[in-house]
Amino acid sequence: MKEYISKLRKDYGIRELTEDMADPNPILQFEKWFTEAANMGIVEPNAMTISTAGKDGKVSARIVLLRNFDEKGFVFYTNYNSRKGRQLSENPYACLSFFWCEAERQVRIAGRVEKISTLESMDYFNSRPLSNRIGSWASAQSEVLESREELEKKVEELEKIYANTEPEKPPFWGGFRVVPEEIEFWQGRPSRLHDRLQYTRKAGGWKMVRLNP
Numbered sequence: 723m724k725e726y727i728s729k730l731r732k733d734y735g736i737r738e739l740t741e742d743m744a745d746p747n748p749i750l751q752f753e754k755w756f757t758e759a760a761n762m763g764i765v766e767p768n769a770m771t772i773s774t775a776g777k778d779g780k781v782s783a784r785i786v787l788l789r790n791f792d793e794k795g796f797v798f799y800t801n802y803n804s805r806k807g808r809q810l811s812e813n814p815y816a817c818l819s820f821f822w823c824e825a826e827r828q829v830r831i832a833g834r835v836e837k838i839s840t841l842e843s844m845d846y847f848n849s850r851p852l853s854n855r856i857g858s859w860a861s862a863q864s865e866v867l868e869s870r871e872e873l874e875k876k877v878e879e880l881e882k883i884y885a886n887t888e889p890e891k892p893p894f895w896g897g898f899r900v901v902p903e904e905i906e907f908w909q910g911r912p913s914r915l916h917d918r919l920q921y922t923r924k925a926g927g928w929k930m931v932r933l934n935p
């Protein structure tokens with residue numbers, strides 16, 4: 723297995739990313755790449771890794787789903803009391819990364835994180851299937867669970883409670899917005915000589931530079 727891993731090697735080269743091709747606005751550039759990823763049939767193109775660290779500086783990362791993006795930032799939903807939620811309350815900075823394998827592309831987004839408004843979270847919560855809304859109430863995300871049965875029992879009880887009434891958004895559940903300060907687009911190229919364009923927010927706009935691969 724060790725040898726197998728050390729010999730795994732894929733050369734990239736289906737596309738390139740030049741300064742001329744790149745939109746001067748990284749949000750529009752993201753939209754272009756996201757649309758292409760979706761059109762290629764990439765499964766869950768909105769799955770992204772979010773890395774966070776609390777005040778102890780120890781980093782943790784996990785996947786969440788991007789649910790909205792615009793000039794204001796990149797939104798995902800979670801339990802505010804989860805490990806990531808607690809870390810973000812101590813240190814409101816995060817880094818998002820997307821890997822669209824079939825497109826040989828990576829996007830990295832770093833910035834300050836803020837909670838979105840309760841109203842915006844409610845709107846999204848109410849659009850979710852009932853079972854997911856019940857799941858949000860049932861799960862004390864990231865806390866120790868004695869058994870699978872304990873969770874399933876909780877869900878059954880909640881299903882009875884919400885047989886005739888709509889669940890409201892739990893106060894501990896909602897969205898976070900990553901407000902980008904830096905966005906990097908990476909396009910795989912042959913011989914590991916990849917294209918990397920990095921945008922940094924400057925007063926009133928964005929500055930783009932090319933980075934060494």
Ligand SMILES: Cc1cc2nc3c(=O)[nH]c(=O)nc-3n(C[C@H](O)[C@H](O)[C@H](O)COP(=O)(O)O)c2cc1C
Nearest residue numbers: 769784785786787798799800801804805806807864
């Ligand atoms: C494809 C995929 C999508 C996920 N989407 C979300 C999500 O949108 N929100 C969320 O809280 N957790 C999501 N999760 C679960 C997280 O990866 C993680 O297990 C959970 O949020 C707890 O993380 P934490 O203990 O670091 O806070 C997803 C996992 C996968 C694999």
